[in-house]
Amino acid sequence: MKVDEHLLQLPHISLKSRELLPEKSGIYYVLDEQLIIWYIGQAKNLQSRWSGNNHHRLYQLQKQRKKQFTIYYEFVPELQLDAIERQRIEQFNPQLNRTKVKEQKLHPTETLLRETLVLIAPYSFVLGVESPRKEDPKLIEDSINLRDGWRVQKAVLPLRVIHICINLNQLGEALKDNDWHSLCLFLRKVFRKRNNYSDNWACKGTIKDEYSGIFYLRRLLVNGFAIEVYVTNKETAELIQDYELTQLAGVNIRAVNEASLAVIKNKCQLRITGIYIYSDNQNQPYDEYRRRVTERLFPYKEDLLKLFFNENLNTRRKDSRSDFENRKMGNMLLSLH
Template sequence: MIADVSILELPRIALHAKQLLPEYSGIYYVLDETKTIWYIGKAKNLRKRWQGQSHHRIYQLEAQKKKYFTIYYEQVDDSQLDHIEQQRISQYNPYLNATSVKTKTLRPTETLLRETIAAIADFAVILGVEPPRKEIESQMRSQWLAEKKVLGLNVIHIALNDDDFQEKFKPESLEEEEALIKKPFMSRKAYAHKWESVQFARQYRLSVNNYAIEINSFTWFLTQEIRELKQYTQTTLAQESIRTLTPEALTKIQHQADNQQSYALHLQRLIPYTSDLIQLLFNEPIDHEGASKELTQISEDYKTGKRGVGSRSTPIKSKFITSEFTTIDELLLSRGIEPNKYDQGQIITFPKFRDRIGVYIKTFSGNGQQPYYNLVEGMLDNKTTKGAYSQFNLVYLLANVDTKAWLLVEEYLKDFALPAGKLSNGEGFMTKFYISPRKYIVPAKVNIKLEKIEYSAWIPFGFNPEFPSLELAIEEIRKRLQNSDLPDLKVSFKRETIEK
């Protein structure tokens, strides 16, 4: 985000002169020559925080050879540092605060937006621009649309036209359709921000250069008659070619909208998109042809059986996936694992953690022991219900795990943990296993670290009667993973513990 006057009026020091910073506590802001905010942090002593090469972000800033950075700072009392830092980060959404410290290269969000537009332009259209939502905050019924970080931003609305999509790809299964839609919005390595999404819905958002880009399915709120209008003009967004509705077509859609739908409020507020609103700060080169061809290749892979149900035994060899993996998605696909395997609603998910699924485990400490708190959710008399622990034949502990990490190791850990799907009659689960009014069991975890792609994740596991002790389970899991041929894999463990 571009800095506002409240930052630009603060005292400042060039990054190369950071040794001149004052020795008091405060909040600092790292800006480039375009006034874009790259990082916000706190320090009890500003000078010491930036002394020499000690700052954990210095190499990322110095790697941006064409940028000129300045440190703006404000004096803040020690007791207020944490609160004000979080407040400022939430307000300005800086580039670097959203990235891993280990990432040595950083690609701007505008590049991610441009790559996505290049991929979807044939079946996407700009509807219009919505002014900031602060004035309608109390009227909004969707928590997703009312998130505070976008309330102060103009929102550019893009629709995915299902008719154009179907005509272009002619998908032969829902699985193929979902894979094609999701591909342009997948997380990619080293971008300042990522596309956010709503679980099981075609809704995506990206904040870039003082605007929010929101993408939805065209068919959610438009009749066939309106969809067939096709009253578009060619325009650009972030200098990428894309269609936009004509003002006349937008007016027709607004008149037709069903006011009972949650989206109607926002649709009625749209003004026509008439000129490119995203000013490029970096203008990196992108592969336009490759972005479009990648979707075509995915569609062909589904139609020829290289992807989808039953294809896992045959690894996918796509010319777009090299042996030099850069992301967890590429690694999954190279091993014939479908990244969207658990995206069809059959597994327990967590609204606050969109990239995680539930897994069932049996604890080592609680094996054969009735919990102090014994309300269980599960299947009794073939109905979903809640009941006492003693009513169930088998009770699991529900834990959560990064979806892609689980997919990568599922075949090695499937007898130590199970995807949290539909239970059989007499089976149930608990979200916490209390052994006393305050103490509960925290499951054991294995960490997989793939150094080449800078990826790591903790995966919970539990009791397996074939390996009845924690030590035997750790030994077996270690052996399986070491024989898995996962590239540059390092494995470590956390033991099962009791916490308050």
């Protein structure tokens, strides 16, 4: 049923911007662009009710890909929520209120991380761990001034950051193809968006840019940590003399030892497209800033990420050190879709 004029005078916000809803109790109305009411509900805290992917009708609404939904809301005292909600449902008879909830099986973000690690760990290593960026006001200031605000987004600032490097030379050997564009194509498939996970890898860059053959830094926020993944070339990887076998989220992976990390911190800089050797001829502020980022790292020695769900992984290969030497794996990995 369509709305009346009174309802249209209520404050409202786009479904895509639902995190901006107020933290107050009230009745909410979900309308499409034709002003048809799809759902009416109540909440003691409107913002919390719609935060993230928590709402039980969100999946149904998101499946309507051609619809643009807006949440209208009115503030109502908690003691009156039940009565007014019933009145509004009887008055407007929204189409979803009397239908069965269709749920999507959502996997936790930690499962996405573990499945990604299983695919890239044979060709990757943990470079190090970075202290929360909120502790470094100078880093925040430089990031903003040098237009690298993505590095200091609000959600990332309080978290420790675990840095992972993908060795392009080793990955190219496994895929039997060192072509840069082919490597980027493979990595895009690994980090592609998955609709049945509670979160996805964020990308510093655009898909359009990546089709030109650039792999941008990826980030995933999971269980109190930020995981950042980027690439490194053969020249930089050769600076690393030794690794230690450890785990991240329960998945076997190598970590740069303390001595090699010291060399990296002294000679390399971290860009959004990877970590590279720092040239003495580079004296621009941005180059010094990128080098300073690597200097904040300290060694990764043990599995820091606690698992809360520990789901069985849906993968077609086992996580083992022998896979690192298995060149036939490349053809199978390219079949990912």
